[in-house]
Amino acid sequence: MLLVIGSYIWVWQSLGQKSSRLWNELMEAKINELLILTDDQIDYQSLPEDTLKQLALNDELFIATSALTELSIRNSPCAASVAWEILSQAHGDHHLQARAVEVLFEVNRKQAMDWIEQQVPECEPFMLNAIMELIIENESDFKFDPGLSITHLVIERLAEFDEETRASHLEVKSSFLKHFGYLRNWIRRQRSPFGSI
16 A cells, blocks of 8 residues: 555656646746747736746846836736846846846835945946936935935945046936935035034
């Protein structure tokens, strides 16, 4: 009797492994079919979350950005983990990463702020624009700590850009300074040898 039960278990496990492998092969085939299409030919709303997750992490960047956006729209529990994977592995281009930081900020503000704080001192103008847009859109989160320290970093980073060369790539700069320009004077006073006189 035990031998028969053991045989059934072995057969069940073998079928489970085969069906799992078959499922993975079918998913891979589905992903490959979708990757043949252009971004605007894919109906993201009709795709299951597993498919969207795989598309968001692939190398077709328009498709990846759209898939991540759809996960975010659905309030999918995996949206934040996919966004974090994109950011932590510097996957994709700056458009995908900018979208990923927005998605992560919607779900896990602390993790997003930690990532932003690490990126601001070295990031390229496009990402700095995306960060400034995020700060403007969520102004109340960046007027007090811990967000205020990020705002200070952005202002310091803006001061590093030469007015003629890279500053022309900072489209959001003037809008950002309208919201947070008062901090520039505060930072200057703090650095002054006379303190905040």
